[in-house]
Amino acid sequence: MSEHENRFAALEAKISDAGLDAFLISTKDSIFYFTNFRYEPFERPFFIVVRPGTAPIFLTPRIEAENMATIAIPHEIIEYIDYPAPAGGTYLEALHRILPTASQIGVEMSITGELLVGLEDWSPRVLPLVEQLRMIKSETEIAAIRKAAKYSDLGLKLAMDIARLGDQISETDRANVMLREEIVREEGRLDPYISSIWQGIWAAPYSAQPHRFPEPEDTLTEGPNVGLSFLRVNGYSAETERTFFVAPPRSEDVEVFNTMVEAGRIGFSQLRPGVSCHDIDHKVMEFLRSEGFGNNLLHRVGHGIGMGGHEGPWVAEGSDDVLQENMVISIEPGIYWRGQGGFRHSDTVLISADGYELLTDMPHDISSMTFGT
Structure with missing residues (x-):
């Protein structure tokens, strides 16, 4: 495996140990750490949805989908329209299609308050899993x-x-x-x-x-x-x-x-x-x-x-x-x-x-x- 695939594997192990179904990566440095991809989230949320045993999903605004396709790590891409977007085209609706609200999910310590509020349907746990790996x-x-x-x-x-x-x-x-x-x-x-x-x-x-x-x-x-x-x-x-x-x-x-x-x-x-x-x-x-x-x-x-x-x-x-x-x-x-x-x-x-x-x-x-x- 490549170094970046090893990092995903190590995170998957931590996700399983924490009793989670998935972990969401959303910050600039963490995206770079796992993919070597230079990305500035700005106002449009981007998540790497990591679940043990499956390829990561890149939940991306449509404007970034072509860029994300160049990442060498095996992955799946799911697009949403924009931020904000009309009903049917928001990032939260796209995330609901990936993760049922009963899913136990974790998020980074450095997640923005706005995203944490947006994810309240899942009651996410804020955990230092990525920070521990990066040490x-x-x-x-x-x-x-x-x-x-x-x-x-x-x-x-x-x-x-x-x-x-x-x-x-x-x-x-x-x-x-x-x-x-x-x-x-x-x-x-x-x-x-x-x-x-x-x-x-x-x-x-x-x-x-x-x-x-x-x-x-x-x-x-x-x-x-x-x-x-x-x-x-x-x-x-x-x-x-x-x-x-x-x-x-x-x-x-x-x-x-x-x-x-x-x-x-x-x-x-x-x-x-x-x-x-x-x-x-x-x-x-x-x-x-x-x-x-x-x-x-x-x-x-x-x-x-x-x-x-x-x-x-x-x-x-x-x-x-x-x-x-x-x-x-x-x-x-x-x-x-x-x-x-x-x-x-x-x-x-x-x-x-x-x-x-x-x-x-x-x-x-x-x-x-x-x-x-």
């Missing part, structure tokens, strides 16, 4: 993430090479163009439907606000700056972040920086199959709290990476996830000092049979992250 990466997926990690490192390096004391952040925007050109040169394409390239620099003291988008006029001054390369290349994602300085760091900055690096080391030291994601985050947070930074913590240690830049498993206190071989996660403990700046490195990490492998490869030490001095 474990195939060799093909790992190879794609390796490429993304390489470009993630390159993007951050390009941005930091441009950064100079006194420059506005807009000066580093050239790195985005340079990275796109390099990816196209190496890969032959950067598919806009399943790719995104973003690099940003949070200049101190705004680096203490990791979810404040940098403004073009933000200026690089003394203090900790955080550079982020966050991208998806032809379907798969990676991220690299580093705290860096464009002037000699102050002694207090060195102390906090080194504490952040040690927190990351503690996180890395725990990475292997069978380890609780809660425990990883808890040990890192306990260390940071013991160092006096309890009021300077804004987020968990990490998250999963795959097609999405943020997906399960969640490396966080309270998480039920357990690491398994071929999961890909970030490790990114951060310390945030309002008025001074933020301190965060982030790496993309593959969980291996007996530990982990760093897919991103940039220095962590403060000497390597100090420029222009």
Whole structure:
């Protein structure tokens, strides 16, 4: 079987284990995951109806039927007229012809509220079956993430090479163009439907606000700056972040920086199959709290990476996830000092049979992250 047929087979097993008759796939990334088909649902619902032991049914608006016929996975196509549509031509009437309302069906966690309301006749169960499958990466997926990690490192390096004391952040925007050109040169394409390239620099003291988008006029001054390369290349994602300085760091900055690096080391030291994601985050947070930074913590240690830049498993206190071989996660403990700046490195990490492998490869030490001095 092809990789995509294997994915359908694995989902069928989960459907049977959950006691369901069918599972409905409806979101952009899940459609791509199961079919390698680039599709944007927009307002016209599209479902892949998966039932154990039978070929999947693609319930599609008529405008998409010809496109859907090109998908290599064995399937059946059932059309509806449009959305909205007159009686006899709606997606719900077509779905009723496939699934009696007595059917036990499941839907994705990320289904839209509108579709969930539309499916109320079936009383669907919202289950993370697809999300669970996506956590474990195939060799093909790992190879794609390796490429993304390489470009993630390159993007951050390009941005930091441009950064100079006194420059506005807009000066580093050239790195985005340079990275796109390099990816196209190496890969032959950067598919806009399943790719995104973003690099940003949070200049101190705004680096203490990791979810404040940098403004073009933000200026690089003394203090900790955080550079982020966050991208998806032809379907798969990676991220690299580093705290860096464009002037000699102050002694207090060195102390906090080194504490952040040690927190990351503690996180890395725990990475292997069978380890609780809660425990990883808890040990890192306990260390940071013991160092006096309890009021300077804004987020968990990490998250999963795959097609999405943020997906399960969640490396966080309270998480039920357990690491398994071929999961890909970030490790990114951060310390945030309002008025001074933020301190965060982030790496993309593959969980291996007996530990982990760093897919991103940039220095962590403060000497390597100090420029222009």
